[in-house]
Amino acid sequence: MRALLVERLPHRFAAARVAAVVAGSGSGIGIGPLRLGEIEPPELPGPRWHRVTPLLSGICGSDLATLDAKSSRYFEDIVTFPFVPGHEIVGVVRDGPQADRRVVVEPVLSCTVRGIEPPCPSCADGRTGVCERIAFGDIRPGLQTGYCADTGGGWSDELVAHEAQLHLVPDEMSDEAAVMVEPAACATHAALAGQVVPGERVVVLGSGTLGLCTIAALRRHALPSALLVVAKYRVQRHFAAELGADDVVAPSELGRGVRRMTGTLALASASGAIERLAGGADVVYDCVGSARSISEALAVVRPGGRIVLVGMPGVVRVDLAPLWQREVALVGAYAYGTESVPEGSRRTFALAFELVEAAGLERLVSAHYPLDRYEEAVRHAADAGRRGSVKVVFDLRRDDPAWRRAAAPAARKRRRPRDDKELETSA
Amino acid sequence: MSPRPGFVLEVDRSTPPTLFWHGEGFRFERLPEGSRVVYPPEPLPGLTDADAAVRHALEHPVGDSAPLSALLKPGMRLTIAFDDVSLPLPPMRRPDMRQRVIEAVLDAAAAAGVDDVVLIAALALHRRMTDDELRHALGDRVFDAFAPHGLLVQHDAEDPAALVHLGLTEEGEDVEINRRAAESDLLVYVNINLSAMDGGHKSVATGLASYRSLKHHHNVRTLQHSRSLMDRHHSELHTSNWRMGRLLRNAGVKIFQIETTLNLDMFPSQFAFLQKREWEWSLADRAGFHSTRLALERTPPRLARQIFQSMRSPYAPTSVQAGEVEAVHDVTLENLFRQQLVPVEGQTDILTMGLPYLCPYNVNSVMNPILVACLGLGYFFNLYRGRPLVREGGVCIISHPTPWAFNPVHHPSYIDFFEQVLAETTDLVEIEKRYEQQFATDPWYIHLYRTSYAYHGVHPLYMWYWCAHALDYLGGVIIVGGDRAAVRRMGFKPASTLADALEMAEDVVGRSPSITHLHAPPLLVADVS
Numbered sequence: 001m002r003a004l005l006v007e008r009l010p011h012r013f014a015a016a017r018v019a020a021v022v023a024g025s026g027s028g029i030g031i032g033p034l035r036l037g038e039i040e041p042p043e044l045p046g047p048r049w050h051r052v053t054p055l056l057s058g059i060c061g062s063d064l065a066t067l068d069a070k071s072s073r074y075f076e077d078i079v080t081f082p083f084v085p086g087h088e089i090v091g092v093v094r095d096g097p098q099a100d101r102r103v104v105v106e107p108v109l110s111c112t113v114r115g116i117e118p119p120c121p122s123c124a125d126g127r128t129g130v131c132e133r134i135a136f137g138d139i140r141p142g143l144q145t146g147y148c149a150d151t152g153g154g155w156s157d158e159l160v161a162h163e164a165q166l167h168l169v170p171d172e173m174s175d176e177a178a179v180m181v182e183p184a185a186c187a188t189h190a191a192l193a194g195q196v197v198p199g200e201r202v203v204v205l206g207s208g209t210l211g212l213c214t215i216a217a218l219r220r221h222a223l224p225s226a227l228l229v230v231a232k233y234r235v236q237r238h239f240a241a242e243l244g245a246d247d248v249v250a251p252s253e254l255g256r257g258v259r260r261m262t263g264t265l266a267l268a269s270a271s272g273a274i275e276r277l278a279g280g281a282d283v284v285y286d287c288v289g290s291a292r293s294i295s296e297a298l299a300v301v302r303p304g305g306r307i308v309l310v311g312m313p314g315v316v317r318v319d320l321a322p323l324w325q326r327e328v329a330l331v332g333a334y335a336y337g338t339e340s341v342p343e344g345s346r347r348t349f350a351l352a353f354e355l356v357e358a359a360g361l362e363r364l365v366s367a368h369y370p371l372d373r374y375e376e377a378v379r380h381a382a383d384a385g386r387r388g389s390v391k392v393v394f395d396l397r398r399d400d401p402a403w404r405r406a407a408a409p410a411a412r413k414r415r416r417p418r419d420d421k422e423l424e425t426s427a
Numbered sequence: 428m429s430p431r432p433g434f435v436l437e438v439d440r441s442t443p444p445t446l447f448w449h450g451e452g453f454r455f456e457r458l459p460e461g462s463r464v465v466y467p468p469e470p471l472p473g474l475t476d477a478d479a480a481v482r483h484a485l486e487h488p489v490g491d492s493a494p495l496s497a498l499l500k501p502g503m504r505l506t507i508a509f510d511d512v513s514l515p516l517p518p519m520r521r522p523d524m525r526q527r528v529i530e531a532v533l534d535a536a537a538a539a540g541v542d543d544v545v546l547i548a549a550l551a552l553h554r555r556m557t558d559d560e561l562r563h564a565l566g567d568r569v570f571d572a573f574a575p576h577g578l579l580v581q582h583d584a585e586d587p588a589a590l591v592h593l594g595l596t597e598e599g600e601d602v603e604i605n606r607r608a609a610e611s612d613l614l615v616y617v618n619i620n621l622s623a624m625d626g627g628h629k630s631v632a633t634g635l636a637s638y639r640s641l642k643h644h645h646n647v648r649t650l651q652h653s654r655s656l657m658d659r660h661h662s663e664l665h666t667s668n669w670r671m672g673r674l675l676r677n678a679g680v681k682i683f684q685i686e687t688t689l690n691l692d693m694f695p696s697q698f699a700f701l702q703k704r705e706w707e708w709s710l711a712d713r714a715g716f717h718s719t720r721l722a723l724e725r726t727p728p729r730l731a732r733q734i735f736q737s738m739r740s741p742y743a744p745t746s747v748q749a750g751e752v753e754a755v756h757d758v759t760l761e762n763l764f765r766q767q768l769v770p771v772e773g774q775t776d777i778l779t780m781g782l783p784y785l786c787p788y789n790v791n792s793v794m795n796p797i798l799v800a801c802l803g804l805g806y807f808f809n810l811y812r813g814r815p816l817v818r819e820g821g822v823c824i825i826s827h828p829t830p831w832a833f834n835p836v837h838h839p840s841y842i843d844f845f846e847q848v849l850a851e852t853t854d855l856v857e858i859e860k861r862y863e864q865q866f867a868t869d870p871w872y873i874h875l876y877r878t879s880y881a882y883h884g885v886h887p888l889y890m891w892y893w894c895a896h897a898l899d900y901l902g903g904v905i906i907v908g909g910d911r912a913a914v915r916r917m918g919f920k921p922a923s924t925l926a927d928a929l930e931m932a933e934d935v936v937g938r939s940p941s942i943t944h945l946h947a948p949p950l951l952v953a954d955v956s
Contacts, residue, residue: 247847260843265871272835 001041003156004374006033008081013069020068026382029375032067036374042152045138048163051094056179056393057154058088059381062312072314079147080140086154087146090178102169104181105161106349107145108335113162114138126338155394167349177362179393184361185352187213190310190333196222200282201262204229207236209391210310211287212243216359219244226261230254233385258300291316298322308333368395430469433769433951438462443705445944447781450828451731452723456925462942466704467951470692471766473743481531484747490754499539503612507532508547508635512556513787515621519742524687526566528617545607546573548581549634552883554837555581584637585873593678596670600643605635609680618686620759623657626686627756628672638867643667647855650895655809657952685749686759689742690766691949735784736791771953776940777932778817780807782827792834796913797841797890799829805893814955816943820902822932829909836880840872844887853918855895863888902935
């Protein structure tokens, strides 16, 4: 089968990193660790596993960090090479009772997936995203599908998934909407992790896919009195406002915007530029995860406020003096599991399906690429905002007759790309 | 030869191109044949002995007032308030008229044995003046005698302890002014009356007031019904100020008003061409204009701004009158109109104007887009008596670069107003309803107003309200040569050239429109019949 494969090739990782540093994210794709090849489909690890043929698979910020070799070495022990990336997946089940049904894959490889009994305390508590056994059990280490050699990933013609990972896609839901469920689940989990109290003032830093989904999730699950969003590009500003931001500012206007929103005092330079806020936002969602964004979050959060790290950080150099002096809480928000919402305890993915529908998140899917044009796809994803795009996906539907049968109701509702040229019309 | 009055030129084939101010530069535009150009009068001769005229005015007051010397007693509390940096424009060469008048008042006070004297810059909600600006306005002698001892202060409209509420007018308007001024035995107010809008009861009722008081006349409704701001008898803003002034008088605030008028000699000799009509330019004028324009085209905007901002005007005083507020102001208006009034027959479909680099609120600063709107639609549009120069539903075409630029020290709340509020709505009533309280009470803006050199938080909203009459009345506003995004942000239309703007205006006013150009500054008031 065809698959994009990441291999443990240190020299290629080094080359990709140099290229990314020198010429920007995605520019090392041709010399980095990713290659397109023909490989054997993954073995089914056990009886409750099924084969899945991807239809669409998104390119995520964490994928780009991996391909740019910018990911933290922290992940080295919880991935296995060679792996097929792609954890935002809508596909068709090829066997078992759900054969030919469309599913979204929940990529976390938790205790249940790994056949571990009894489950770890985190999984027992429903917090599968922070499973303590991700390097153990029936399959080799891997924090998610898309980072584990035994499962395969979405950037291929086939992967395997445990039945606990499969979420049926309603017939009326398009593939584009379904592929947004996984990032919407991340955003839902993050929005709830911030524990925003009604009336609090909230900032979202970054308006890529995750930032935009977080805005939508905050509007659905929290009641901030004001929501200010930092967006760099026109398309991001447009969607941020559409999804519920009260105020959308450019990165350079963050301090002034938060000051305006909160009415706090500020310290300004002799030239009048705002250098530090006396108060600030109650909660800041950092959907970027860079040293700069974390520093900015610290600069605009109020004393006693909370910063939720949504974007994947790496090794960063940040002055934590304000965190200490202003008693700021820094909270991580990774993946998903079970959430406590007013109606009770619910799976994050169930909430995410609802969010995608309610907020119309399928509109964030901007460009489709066939697998063999992966270099263009990755470059496009790395430069999405500037090119007027948000979510770039691999489209694997063209040669799959099963998809035609399974997705017929949804397929009739939308126009299906016919060739490569057409696939890229929205790119 | 006596100075010539204002003049309305009808453009014909032989008319040379017309000079348009364009911020820190100029445009030379050829207006269509049949257009009219309204030129200001030539400067009246100044008083031959300004100091003697001041002394004479103090001792020969108008209205129901004793001479100043008779009002001054040993042991009394005397407060002298004076107009701030917003007047005159451009700043006048030394000695400033405030210096001449205040020195004379202080001489009289000293002669009478008055030793409790405080000087107050009547800022209202404007920014505080710098020491250099105060020194320029008052002169070294006054500044050095008062400032080091804390006796030269700047009105603080946000200091509750320094304000006193004197009651409500019959219309329910709060009258709250500077406590020291209100509780003095005598308040002397020193005006420079460059326009008919200033002076009278507006001096104290606005210049020394708090937001609580100012909001009663600095609001959308009042400014929509101020037609025009140069005609106090048809201006709701002035009517409100007059009510407040009379309440002050009834509350026992004793005011000795001094008003001074200046001629229209606004520009120094190197810019003499700005004072003349284009077809009368001498060879030297033409050379001066072209060399200036070429030099400005090659000068970075910031440097050009510094050059213009350093300009000092050779204004000469044309009158000084003192005494009871209303009587003084009546004389002032006579003198002002004697200099500035230009009879104009009939209105026009399209009014064009070139805006200069300076308005009352950007002395030593950049003229941001809100101030461009305010100067064009709040001030220049209102330079009329009787009827506006442009007909109802007509179009105003403004020439100005309108940069998306702000001075964050002087105008911090302007940035937020422009970036947050105008991005959402330009509707005056909605802005007033949704945002005025937020901007007026924001503690950071208040802090900067009180301790730095920032205009009050609510000031940009007031500048937007200042356009109320024009926005209510006009069919469209087009800005030529402006930053397109900034122009659009304000709800106006950008045009690259005057020809484009005229063509766009025809979509609103119809084919073959009448066009009138307001050739100012120097300032004029069109008396439209």
